[in-house]
Each structure stands twice: as structure tokens, then as C-alpha cells.
Amino acid sequence: MIIIPAYNEEKNIVKVFDQLEKKHIPAIADILVVDDASSDDTGRIVRERRYGLIAHIYNLGYGSALQLGYKYAVRRNYQYVIQMDADGQHDACNIPVIYEALKGNEKNTEKPDIVLGARFMKGSSVFPVSLLKKTAFILFRFLIRQATGRYIADPTTGLQGLNRRAFGYYSEYNHFDDKYPDANMLMQMLLLGYRVEEIPAVMHKRENEDSMHSGLKPVWYMLRMLFSMLTVVFRTKILKVDLPPEIR
Numbered sequence: 001m002i003i004i005p006a007y008n009e010e011k012n013i014v015k016v017f018d019q020l021e022k023k024h025i026p027a028i029a030d031i032l033v034v035d036d037a038s039s040d041d042t043g044r045i046v047r048e049r050r051y052g053l054i055a056h057i058y059n060l061g062y063g064s065a066l067q068l069g070y071k072y073a074v075r076r077n078y079q080y081v082i083q084m085d086a087d088g089q090h091d092a093c094n095i096p097v098i099y100e101a102l103k104g105n106e107k108n109t110e111k112p113d114i115v116l117g118a119r120f121m122k123g124s125s126v127f128p129v130s131l132l133k134k135t136a137f138i139l140f141r142f143l144i145r146q147a148t149g150r151y152i153a154d155p156t157t158g159l160q161g162l163n164r165r166a167f168g169y170y171s172e173y174n175h176f177d178d179k180y181p182d183a184n185m186l187m188q189m190l191l192l193g194y195r196v197e198e199i200p201a202v203m204h205k206r207e208n209e210d211s212m213h214s215g216l217k218p219v220w221y222m223l224r225m226l227f228s229m230l231t232v233v234f235r236t237k238i239l240k241v242d243l244p245p246e247i248r
Contacts (some may be wrong), residue, residue, distance in 0.1 A: 001030045002095065005062055006086035009217070010040040012207065016084075019092040022222040026051075029095070032072060034143060042080045042086075061159040063178040070171040075166075082161040090117065090159045091125075098161035101199055112174050113166040113194040116152070116186075117159030117201030123198040136222045140177035140183035143229050147237075148190040152198065156184035159201055166194055169244055178230060186230040191236045193242055 002025065006013060013033070022025060032052040042208045046053045054068060056236040066083060073081045082100050084090040094117045104111035119127040120137070129137070140155040162170070166189065170176045170187050177184055190196055 001032055001069075001073055001076075001081050001082055003066065003073070003083045003194035004031065004033045004084070004086050005065035005069065006034060006038065006039045006042050006046075006061075007034050007059065007065075008038045008042060009043050009086040010038075010045060011030075012088045013042060013045055013086045015088050016086055017045075017051070018090075020044040020095075021090075023092040023095065025092055025095050028099075029082070030078075032069055036060060036062070036065045036067050045096055062178045063176060063181040063222060067176045070176075072166055074171045081167050083158065085158050087206045087215055089203050089206050091204060093155050093161060094201045097199060097201075098159070100162045101161055101197060104242040110195060111163070112162050114186075114196045114248060115161040115188060116154060116157050116196065116198045117161075117203075118154035118198045119154045119156055119201060119203050121198060121200045125202045125204075127203050128205065130218075132218050132222075132236070136218065136225070139222070140225065140229070142185050143226075144183060144190070147187055147229075147233050149198070150190055152183075152186060154198065156202075157201070158182075159203070169194075179225060180225060180228075181214065183225055184232050187229055188232045188236060191232070 005102050008140050020031065027171060030052060032054065033046045035046065035053060035055040037056045043053060043055055054072065056065065069083070080099065082095055098115050098117060101115040113185070118124055137155065141152060144150060144155055186196060195242065
């Protein structure tokens, strides 16, 4: 299933649907849009295109929209989910590649639990970012490497594939950030022993409206993420709370 969290994306989501259909993605995956109480015509557009739609009554945040998608996937017995943004940044050509990586191959007995579509790897498309965001990426990579020993090229990518083990864990209470689930969640899953793999991705710059990381928002985001990552280390390595069943 493809999970697309959306908030006031009427200017972008039609292009996302067009691209998915052009790549024949609806033939291999169900599409679910989680509308986080949009005040525009996002919900109407989704209904007209006859895709799955869950609508929040109140705006609960990006993370809450994603987690609701995970809960739906658990209830409906999906084995894999791929999450992508509704703003057009994530090219539909990434979907089959992520899906194949999730399924692995006969020689790979250690299939990944999470596959990240990364912007900053060899083979990725060119994706310009501001100096402030570059600083944040460097900081997040450093913290993840110090805590887990892993280098993650794109610790804030929203383009991810997850198997049932991973999204099942995320669907449980207090296991997922309800606002900005980015580098903090990757750190958490690595510390808990989940297998994370990165692959190069094709992404585009957002065309319409302000994103949740525009203006001065990145400063607040970076501070909040820093605190959240430190909290993850404390909860996981010291308190040892919210561990998955196999390591409790």
C-alpha cells in the first residue's frame, strides 16, 4: 500500500496522482491518502480520483497522519507499505525500486525492514538544499553514527518503504513521533535492531505553497529533532522502554 499524508495539497496532489498512474503504480499497490484536516479541496480531489481516503477532523500533524496509515495497514493485513509526500517531491519512479528492495532476493536472507529513498547518495538526482538544512543533516548524521555506528546519508527523507514488522511497531502507542518523524525514528529503529537500507532516489523541489520546513520553521524543527534524538537514546539505551517483543 502507498500511504500519502496530505495537508492542503490541492495544487500538488493531482500531479502526484497523474505520475503514479503514468507509472502504473495503482496496478500493483493500493493508494491511501490520509487527509490531515485540509481546509482546501484535497479531500474532494482524492474522492474524485477514487483512491482510499481517511480524513482527520482536526489537524493532528504529519506523524499522526502517517501512523494512522500504519494502523490501517495492520488492520487490513498489508505486508509492505511505501510512504510518499503529497507535494510532488517524491517521483513515482522510486516506488517499484523501493518495493523490490523491501522484498529482497534469494541470496539476501537479511531482508531490510525499512528502505530509505535517499537524496544524497551516488546515483540520486540533484536536490538543492539551504545552508541551514545542510547543517541539520550533518548534525543528524553525526548523532545517528555516534549512537548506532551507522552512517545514514539522508536522515530526514520522507520517502520510505516498510515491511510489516516495522510499520507494525510504528502503529503501536508511543512508538512514533506524531509531529516530525525523521532522524529520531531512524535512530530509534537502528537502536532496536531493525534493518535499515538506503537506495538512491529521484526527487524534485516542491513547486507550490510553503512546506513544513520553510521560513524560520527549520530552526524550531532542528532544535526539536535534536531534543527528540537525545530522548530516543535515553529511552532506548538507558530506560530500555518500548522494546519490540523479540528483545524484551
